[in-house]
Amino acid sequence: MSSNEQWDDTLTRMWDNKIIPNYIDRINISGFSRTGKSTLVQRLTNSVRITFHENMPLEDFLGGMQLVNGSTVWVDGPCAKAMREGRPLQIDELIDHQGALPQEVITTLYAAMDKPAAITLPSGERLIAAPGYCVIATHNPPPDRLPHPIFDRFDVFLKADKLSKGMRAALGSLATKADNVVGYNQPKLSWARPVTVNALLALTQLRKAGVRDQDAAHLLGFTGNAQADFLTAISGS
Amino acid sequence: MSEVNRFSALVAGVPLNRGSPVHIEEDELAFTQLSGDQVVAIHTPQEIFPRVHEYMHALHSDEIVMRRVYAGCEFVVMQLAEDCRLHTCCWPWHRYGETPQLIREATKAWLRRELTALNKAIKGGEKVSDFSDFAVRLRQAAIRLGAGINRRRDVLNKVGFREPFYDLANHVLDMFQDGREQEAAAIIQMTFFGPKPAEPKDMANGTGEAVGEKITPYEGVVKQPKMTIVELPHTVRIPEAKIGFRRATMGPRLHRPSLRKPVLPQRLFVKRSPRKPDGTILIDASGSMGSFDVVSKWVERAPFGTVAYYAGSSHAGTLWVYARNGLKAEEPVQPKFGGNTVDGPAIDWLLRQKPPFIMITDKGFCGASDSFAQIARLEVLEKQGIIKVMDYAHDEEAEPF
Numbered sequence: 001m002s003s004n005e006q007w008d009d010t011l012t013r014m015w016d017n018k019i020i021p022n023y024i025d026r027i028n029i030s031g032f033s034r035t036g037k038s039t040l041v042q043r044l045t046n047s048v049r050i051t052f053h054e055n056m057p058l059e060d061f062l063g064g065m066q067l068v069n070g071s072t073v074w075v076d077g078p079c080a081k082a083m084r085e086g087r088p089l090q091i092d093e094l095i096d097h098q099g100a101l102p103q104e105v106i107t108t109l110y111a112a113m114d115k116p117a118a119i120t121l122p123s124g125e126r127l128i129a130a131p132g133y134c135v136i137a138t139h140n141p142p143p144d145r146l147p148h149p150i151f152d153r154f155d156v157f158l159k160a161d162k163l164s165k166g167m168r169a170a171l172g173s174l175a176t177k178a179d180n181v182v183g184y185n186q187p188k189l190s191w192a193r194p195v196t197v198n199a200l201l202a203l204t205q206l207r208k209a210g211v212r213d214q215d216a217a218h219l220l221g222f223t224g225n226a227q228a229d230f231l232t233a234i235s236g237s
Numbered sequence: 238m239s240e241v242n243r244f245s246a247l248v249a250g251v252p253l254n255r256g257s258p259v260h261i262e263e264d265e266l267a268f269t270q271l272s273g274d275q276v277v278a279i280h281t282p283q284e285i286f287p288r289v290h291e292y293m294h295a296l297h298s299d300e301i302v303m304r305r306v307y308a309g310c311e312f313v314v315m316q317l318a319e320d321c322r323l324h325t326c327c328w329p330w331h332r333y334g335e336t337p338q339l340i341r342e343a344t345k346a347w348l349r350r351e352l353t354a355l356n357k358a359i360k361g362g363e364k365v366s367d368f369s370d371f372a373v374r375l376r377q378a379a380i381r382l383g384a385g386i387n388r389r390r391d392v393l394n395k396v397g398f399r400e401p402f403y404d405l406a407n408h409v410l411d412m413f414q415d416g417r418e419q420e421a422a423a424i425i426q427m428t429f430f431g432p433k434p435a436e437p438k439d440m441a442n443g444t445g446e447a448v449g450e451k452i453t454p455y456e457g458v459v460k461q462p463k464m465t466i467v468e469l470p471h472t473v474r475i476p477e478a479k480i481g482f483r484r485a486t487m488g489p490r491l492h493r494p495s496l497r498k499p500v501l502p503q504r505l506f507v508k509r510s511p512r513k514p515d516g517t518i519l520i521d522a523s524g525s526m527g528s529f530d531v532v533s534k535w536v537e538r539a540p541f542g543t544v545a546y547y548a549g550s551s552h553a554g555t556l557w558v559y560a561r562n563g564l565k566a567e568e569p570v571q572p573k574f575g576g577n578t579v580d581g582p583a584i585d586w587l588l589r590q591k592p593p594f595i596m597i598t599d600k601g602f603c604g605a606s607d608s609f610a611q612i613a614r615l616e617v618l619e620k621q622g623i624i625k626v627m628d629y630a631h632d633e634e635a636e637p638f
Contacts, residue, residue, distance in 0.1 A: 212337075230246035231339065232252025
């Protein structure tokens with residue numbers, strides 16, 4: 001894994017080598033639209049997928065009581081399903097509707113992204129995430145627009161600034177043309193990650209997975225001078 | 238540009254007991270603001286290597302300790318010594334080869350650029366002082382060594398010291414690696430600057446009174462061999478010591494022969510001013526000198542000067558003042574031992590005498606722990622025009638003063 005590697009190769013390699021979800025289980029992919037973020041995650045990980053939307057009710061996210069065959073039973077939503085089955089929970093458009101999400105959804109999201117993730121369902125069941133559960137979020141705006149409690153819960157930040165291989169394959173001969181217009185008329189992908197306790201926890205996990213510090217710094221969202229600063233700060237430890 | 242970096246990873250690495258510094262991004266400025274052992278701010282430019290360098294200062298430099306350790310050293314010597322200490326002993330990645338590639342490549346690029354700029358300046362005829370040249374190269378050597386870019390056996394050649402500074406660099410680099418930075422700084426100070434005038438803040442009692450004394454950083458740091466100064470009895474008048482006359486534009490007496498000239502010269506009066514070229518000549522009387530007659534010959538050529546010679550044994554030495562103010566000893570005392578050893582104290586003595594200074598030596602200093610530094614020191618003093626150095630095969634016709 002190299003800091004020169006493209007984001008989709010990094011994601012694929014981390015998944016194939018079981019770094020995700022065994023060592024790293026909170027992944028944020030942000031970047032230009034139509035680069036293939038959501039599609040890649042879905043196909044690679046067989047995730048349980050949800051797209052956040054404005055005023056999304058909790059039932060759409062977590063699940064709720066429903067009438068099934070004449071009985072009122074609890075039916076898992078995507079979040080509960082992923083936790084129960086030990087599958088990746090893919091949250092698309094995480095940032096876009098932050099301002100318009102009900103508080104209960106936000107609170108549940110905090111719990112879903114905790115380590116270990118666990119939620120007490122309205123049915124009274126205490127649901128603890130099964131092994132294999134992880135959260136992969138995708139969105140267009142830079143991740144530092146997330147509220148800090150959510151932002152800091154992510155371990156790894158990938159920047160989708162180029163078309164994924166799958167997208168290029170779909171475009172065929174037009175892929176080169178598409179390269180020229182990726183990010184056209186969209187805000188620049190520049191943001192800075194502060195060093196937090198979670199960043200250092202994630203580093204510990206990446207080290208256990210055998211990832212070199214230089215690559216780990218890049219995965220954690222530190223680039224350019226910030227990458228060098230981070231490597232310097234963690235040196236000797 | 239001066240902008241606070243609110244997300245600085247660099248300050249995250251500074252331990253709490255060193256303070257809570259702010260990280261300020263600059264265009265080119267690089268320094269770490271210290272207050273005692275606390276880090277107030279880290280100023281870094283946009284290049285990677287200076288950021289690592291300033292981080293090292295933030296972790297390991299202490300203003301109070303530095304003042305104590307480098308007492309008697311010029312600020313530039315203190316800076317150089319502290320930089321070398323950090324890079325040889327405190328590079329963040331301790332083991333050879335562990336430096337992350339990103340940082341290693343950035344460091345190499347920075348080093349390459351700095352060395353190229355220095356060599357280009359010298360080649361282009363720019364005046365670069367001996368100290369500046371030495372400081373840049375020594376710092377380069379320390380950085381290359383600490384970062385694992387070059388091995389010890391290659392680093393000095395890579396950086397390109399010229400003699401006699403190669404030997405000096407070799408020794409002080411060893412000292413830095415051994416944790417003897419105080420000694421290394423003292424040697425660098427004495428080689429390039431000599432003793433430093435005391436400043437009020439140097440005075441231990443903090444009264445703020447400068448007594449005009451000079452602090453030698455060697456005091457208690459570098460062991461120098463003992464030199465005994467023997468003032469031989471000056472009982473014999475030197476025949477060549479004659480006071481001359483000179484013509485002047487005013488004075489008590491007219492120069493009558495000038496009155497017969499068709500055009501009166503401007504200098505018409507005679508003034509009986511002693512025209513006695515003086516100064517001090519120091520002769521290295523070690524075995525390499527050859528015939529001891531050279532001492533007498535210099536007395537004839539500089540009859541009003543102070544003429545002295547020195548030699549050493551394995552651990553100490555003696556300096557004999559043979560002639561002064563037109564008088565000399567009956568016979569010079571032939572040294573029993575033919576070593577150098579006290580070259581440093583002898584030069585110190587010379588610089589305390591009346592200028593101009595001449596030293597007769599083949600620069601083959603040896604026998605003392607800092608002989609390598611004294612060779613470099615003499616080279617610097619010679620280049621600065623403070624001491625004129627002649628070897629034994631000097632021009633017989635040349636006037637010393």
